[in-house]
Amino acid sequence: MSSKGCPDCGEIKPASEFWKLKASRDGLAYYCKVCFGLRNSRSYRKKRAKLGKKTRAYRRHSDVPEGMKYCARCKEVKSVDEFGRNRAARSGLTDYCRPCHSEAITEIRKRNHGSSRNYLLKLRYGVTEEQVEQMLAEQGGVCVICLRAEPKHVDHDHMTGLVRRILCFKCNGGLGQFDDDPDRLRLAADYLELRGSHARRMRIEIGAPVFGGPGRVRWDPYWRTRGNTLKSARHYHLRQKYGINDEDAKWLLKLQVGHCAVCFDFPAEHVDHDHVTGAVRGLACAGCNTGMGQLRDDPIALRRAADYVTGRLVQRVSAEGGGTRLSLTVPDVDPATVPRGGWKAFWEKDGVYRKETLPFDEELDMPAWGGPDPEGAPRGG
Structure with missing residues (x-):
C-alpha cells in the first residue's frame, strides 16, 4: 500500500507514516505514528497518575530538527553543540544541556555527599570536609610550613596518595615546583644564603657571590656608547632589570656548565636575583626559580618544607x-x-634549629632544645 487512512485523525497519509505490524492484514499499524504516540502517552500518563506521579507534557522526538536536541531540564530545543559528550548514550550526548547538566550534577552531589567540596575531597584525597576542618583546627588555622598564611589547599603525597596536611597556596605550589624533593629544597636554602657550591665558585671567579644589579647601569661608563647600543632586545632587558648584559649571561651559563645553579639537575633558563638588592645570584631552572619565589625566597621556609616532605x-x-x-x-x-x-619568635628559633641539624641527626642522642649553648652558638634538639 502506498497510503492509508488513520481512523483517529481522519487523514490519509503515506504508508511511511505508519509503523509496520506483521499481524495486520496490510502489514501496517492501525493508527498513524502521531496518533499512535498520543494514545501511548495517554495510557502511560494515566498509569503514572494512579501512582501519584507527575509527568512532562507529551513531545515527539521527531519534532526536533536535525542538528538540535531537546533538554528535558530547561525544556528547550538547543543546538547539539550546547550538550556535552556521553559515550554511554545512543546519541553520544548528555541528556541535559551544559548549564543544566552542571546544575543537576551539583544537586546530586549535594544530595549524596552534602556538598560539591565534600564530594571532591573524598574523590581526590579520600577525606571528608569534616576531617579537613579538624586538621585545620589542629594546625591552629595556619599553614604548617610558613606559619603565616591561611591554609586552603589539601596537600598529599603523590607517591602514596595519602593526605599530609593543609597548606597555603604558595607553599603547596612551591613543593610542586621542587617535585617534593627535600634535597633540592635544602640546596635552595643554602643557595639563597650564598653558602652553596655556586656561591663559592663565584667568589673564586669574581671575588663576590653575586654581581650586577640596577646600580651597575648608573656607574657603567660604556652604557651610552655606540658599541653598546647596537644590541639585542634581550641585552637591554638584562641591563635594565638585572644590571648584566648578554656577555655576562653567557659567561654565567658557561661557569655553571649549562646547569641550574641550585639543583644542578636541569638546564639553567632563568636569571635569578635578590629581590631586595637586585643583585644576580645565578641562572636557575624553571622549577627552582619559581619554587623559591613561591616560598618567598626564605631559607627557613625552604628547610621547613624539606622536613615537611x-x-x-x-x-x-x-x-x-x-x-x-x-x-x-x-x-x-x-x-x-x-x-x-x-x-615570629618561634619561627626564628626553629630556623636556627633546622639550619644546624640534618635529617640523620634524629638517630643520634641529641640533647633537648634549651637555647644557646655556653659559647653562644645554638644547638639542636
Missing part, C-alpha cells in the same frame, strides 16, 4: 589535658594557643 616537621606529641596534639616548631608550642601573627 620527609615527615620531620609535623610531629604528634602528648597534650597537657590528655590525648595528643600537633607540634610544628622547635621549641615546641601548641599551635592552638598561638594567635595569628604570633609565630
Whole structure:
C-alpha cells in the first residue's frame, strides 16, 4: 500500500507514516505514528497518575530538527553543540544541556555527599570536609610550613596518595615546583644564603657571590656608547632589570656548565636575583626559580618544607589535658594557643634549629632544645 487512512485523525497519509505490524492484514499499524504516540502517552500518563506521579507534557522526538536536541531540564530545543559528550548514550550526548547538566550534577552531589567540596575531597584525597576542618583546627588555622598564611589547599603525597596536611597556596605550589624533593629544597636554602657550591665558585671567579644589579647601569661608563647600543632586545632587558648584559649571561651559563645553579639537575633558563638588592645570584631552572619565589625566597621556609616532605616537621606529641596534639616548631608550642601573627619568635628559633641539624641527626642522642649553648652558638634538639 502506498497510503492509508488513520481512523483517529481522519487523514490519509503515506504508508511511511505508519509503523509496520506483521499481524495486520496490510502489514501496517492501525493508527498513524502521531496518533499512535498520543494514545501511548495517554495510557502511560494515566498509569503514572494512579501512582501519584507527575509527568512532562507529551513531545515527539521527531519534532526536533536535525542538528538540535531537546533538554528535558530547561525544556528547550538547543543546538547539539550546547550538550556535552556521553559515550554511554545512543546519541553520544548528555541528556541535559551544559548549564543544566552542571546544575543537576551539583544537586546530586549535594544530595549524596552534602556538598560539591565534600564530594571532591573524598574523590581526590579520600577525606571528608569534616576531617579537613579538624586538621585545620589542629594546625591552629595556619599553614604548617610558613606559619603565616591561611591554609586552603589539601596537600598529599603523590607517591602514596595519602593526605599530609593543609597548606597555603604558595607553599603547596612551591613543593610542586621542587617535585617534593627535600634535597633540592635544602640546596635552595643554602643557595639563597650564598653558602652553596655556586656561591663559592663565584667568589673564586669574581671575588663576590653575586654581581650586577640596577646600580651597575648608573656607574657603567660604556652604557651610552655606540658599541653598546647596537644590541639585542634581550641585552637591554638584562641591563635594565638585572644590571648584566648578554656577555655576562653567557659567561654565567658557561661557569655553571649549562646547569641550574641550585639543583644542578636541569638546564639553567632563568636569571635569578635578590629581590631586595637586585643583585644576580645565578641562572636557575624553571622549577627552582619559581619554587623559591613561591616560598618567598626564605631559607627557613625552604628547610621547613624539606622536613615537611620527609615527615620531620609535623610531629604528634602528648597534650597537657590528655590525648595528643600537633607540634610544628622547635621549641615546641601548641599551635592552638598561638594567635595569628604570633609565630615570629618561634619561627626564628626553629630556623636556627633546622639550619644546624640534618635529617640523620634524629638517630643520634641529641640533647633537648634549651637555647644557646655556653659559647653562644645554638644547638639542636
